[in-house]
Amino acid sequence: MAQNNRLWIVLGTDYPDNLEKRMAAxxxxxxxxxxxxxxxxxxxxxxxxxxTDEPGDRMIGSMFLLRLPxxxxxxxxxxxxxxxxxxxxxxxxxxxxxxxxxxxENV
Amino acid sequence: MLFALTCxxxxxxxxxxxxxxxxxxxxxxxxxxxxxxxxxxxxxxxHMEGSFxxxxxxxxxxxxxxxxxxxxxxxGLFSRVDIRAWKWLLGN
Numbered sequence: 001m002a003q004n005n006r007l008w009i010v011l012g013t014d015y016p017d018n019l020e021k022r023m024a025a026x027x028x029x030x031x032x033x034x035x036x037x038x039x040x041x042x043x044x045x046x047x048x049x050x051x052t053d054e055p056g057d058r059m060i061g062s063m064f065l066l067r068l069p070x071x072x073x074x075x076x077x078x079x080x081x082x083x084x085x086x087x088x089x090x091x092x093x094x095x096x097x098x099x100x101x102x103x104x105e106n107v
Numbered sequence: 108m109l110f111a112l113t114c115x116x117x118x119x120x121x122x123x124x125x126x127x128x129x130x131x132x133x134x135x136x137x138x139x140x141x142x143x144x145x146x147x148x149x150x151x152x153x154h155m156e157g158s159f160x161x162x163x164x165x166x167x168x169x170x171x172x173x174x175x176x177x178x179x180x181x182x183g184l185f186s187r188v189d190i191r192a193w194k195w196l197l198g199n
Contacts, residue, residue: 006152009113009147009159011111011113011189011191045197045198046198047195047197047198047199048196048197048198049193049194049195049196049197050193050194050196051111051191051192051193052192052193052194053192054166054167054192056108056192056194061191063111063191063193064197065198071150095113095147095157095159096147096148096149096150096152097145097146097147097148097159098145098146098148098152099143099145100144100145100146101135101141101143101144101145101160102141102142102143102144102161103143104198
């Protein structure tokens with residue numbers, strides 16, 4: 001796998017009862033990741049969406065996938081995510097991952 | 108609904124993982140529930156250290172039931188399993 005195709009799973013867990021803060025930061029979070037492109041102009045975020053409660057109507061976290069060469073770059077970009085800077089996530093973890101099943105053509 | 112399964116191996120368990128890998132892949136293939144999946148690795152991408160899957164099931168009970176029968180789980184590979192409901196908004 002080429003170095004520039006390394007994938008990183010991000011799991012973010014919100015502070016309890018933090019939906020108001022999440023909603024306030026949400027459009028900034030989308031805009032932030034929209035603007036993160038690699039040298040070829042391709043999006044760094046490959047997929048993503050909210051973690052929810054079980055009825056599925058209350059957002060309580062995030063799971064998304066980044067394509068970047070190194071963990072240090074993933075950590076640096078995460079540190080500036082509005083969900084981090086605006087106190088939405090209580091914790092988050094970044095884990096290197098290989099997409100084996102269900103891989104889209106463009107990853 | 109979709110559930111994201113984050114499964115972390117016990118330390119130094121790659122031999123156990125490899126011994127059960129074919130059974131694990133066959134098991135999930137037969138369920139027909141996997142939307143995406145693959146292994147977590149170490150930072151250098153040289154060793155597998157866990158599994159991450161998104162499965163499409165009715166509810167948490169079905170997700171837990173399927174995970175409990177994963178050959179990796181029955182072999183005692185994982186130190187931690189985390190199951191979260193998830194909505195696929197981007198890149199689907």
